[in-house]
Amino acid sequence: MKLSKFIKGLQDALEKHGNLEVITSIDSEGNGYNEVFFSPSAGYFNGEEFASVENVKAEPEYYEDYKGKKPNVICVN
Numbered sequence: 371m372k373l374s375k376f377i378k379g380l381q382d383a384l385e386k387h388g389n390l391e392v393i394t395s396i397d398s399e400g401n402g403y404n405e406v407f408f409s410p411s412a413g414y415f416n417g418e419e420f421a422s423v424e425n426v427k428a429e430p431e432y433y434e435d436y437k438g439k440k441p442n443v444i445c446v447n
Contacts, residue, residue: 412441
């Protein structure tokens with residue numbers, strides 16, 4: 371899902387239901403839920419691992435693969 375569609379859904383929910391707490395499902399079947407603790411963060415996702423922009427800036431030698439690349443995802447938790 372693109373960020374613009376996600377934000378639109380959140381804006382619609384806010385208008386219809388007010389300023390509710392946010393949770394996330396642990397899988398697509400609804401087998402569990404967690405609270406959302408962190409603000410969204412931009413970063414890099416290779417299909418298995420996530421590295422935030424902040425982590426890459428703080429430890430560039432550890433994150434060589436992301437040097438010179440733009441973030442490709444927003445992590446919501």
